[in-house]
Amino acid sequence: MDRQEAMAVFLAVVEEGDFSAAARRLHMTPSAVSKIIGRLEARLGVRLLQRSTRSISLTSEGSAYAESARRILGDIEDAEFAIQPGAEPRGRLRVSLPSAFGHRLIVPMLPDFIERYPEIDLELDFSDAIVDLMNGDADVAIRVAAQSDSTLVTRRLASNRRVICAAPGYLERHGVPKTPDELQRHVCLAITAHGRLNVWEFHDGSSRHAIRVRGSVEANSTEALRRLALAGIGIVRLSEILVGDDIRAGLLVPLLTDCNHAEAEPITVVYPHRRFLPPRVRVFVDFLAEQFSRRPWQEARFHGGSAEIGLLPESPPIL
Structure with missing residues (x-):
């Protein structure tokens, strides 16, 4: 048996978690599977699997080998599949x-x-x-x-535009920031362990400046920050893709739109x-x-300037 086939047998054992199940899948006997794994370990000079009477588990060397074997066999399959005319991706x-x-x-x-x-x-x-x-x-x-x-x-x-916004209820209680410097006295919702994302950029004519926000509430999830903003906890700066529907529905109000530097890193694959x-x-x-x-x-991108207290929509209940 060549190396490619030995890798396939080893991966079958790893994926099935059992020699007998791997043997059934490969239409082999359990003893034949066991011998192949034994010869593979002998050739490599390391133990790939820890065996007990009830289960098997990967050693650290076995885990690394399984990942490499999976990638190598996948590359072989992809190379052969890529030259087949009219083959459907699978x-x-x-x-x-x-x-x-x-x-x-x-x-x-x-x-x-x-x-x-x-x-x-x-x-x-x-x-x-x-x-x-x-x-x-x-x-x-x-x-x-x-x-x-x-x-x-x-x-x-x-492209990716970031918007500074807050719920109407928060703005009714704490007021609307008119300038970037006023953010320092507001509750700004921050991203945990992502210092760069907590630097909010603004432009004033031809120049730009930044403010590092520090809030009493942080989260490592942008969806969590969005939900906290909807609940009226504080001001957030998130992608328009995440909060655009909330703004159009009146659940969030855009702030400092005349000076917020909205462009951020693009969305890529x-x-x-x-x-x-x-x-x-x-x-x-x-x-x-x-x-x-x-x-x-x-399709329905919002437009407009900064919020005014008298123009705030009624705060909807947050369930």
Whole structure:
């Protein structure tokens, strides 16, 4: 048995969690599977699996080998599939998405993708952490951050405007800030451990200046900050894509629109440089570009200046 086949047997054992189940899947005997794993460990000079009478588990070396083997076998499959004319994209596609953007913007797009490509199995990972694509943590990632990794291919999907806003109830109780400096006496909702996002930029004619906000309430989730703002806890600065509907509905009021420097890092999709790009990655990236070209969040973009106390809409109940 060659190395490729040995890797496939090893992965079957890892995925099934049992020699007998792996043997059934591979149409082999359990003893044959056990011998292959034993020869593989002997050749590598390390133990890949910890065996007991009731279960097996990966050693640290086995975990690293499984990740590499999965990537190598995937590359072989993708290379062979890529040259087959008319073949439909298939296989598991692991997508990393920022939590708030993923739920509010990407998930509503996915039913069309699933219907269009039924042979692709989606695995969605919602996290604001930056995953290591080169290490195989995901196949493709959607990011709202500056991209400086030259090992990744970056495709811009849309610009990203940030809006300073607060609930009518908060402004009724604390007043409307007229200048950026007045933010210092307000409750500003901050992003935990993301100092750059807590620096709010403003422009005054041709010059720009920044204010670092420090609030009594912080969260590591932009969706949590949005909900706190809706509840009237404080002032927040978030993407228009996240709060635009709330502003149009009167649940949030835009502030300092005449001087807020709204442009932020664009929304991008990134994936590793690869000689053979898996078709499932290619069609997913193309699908996102198609969906973002419609810019549904801009269909009713709000316009207007800073809020005035007398013009604040009635505060709706927050359930």
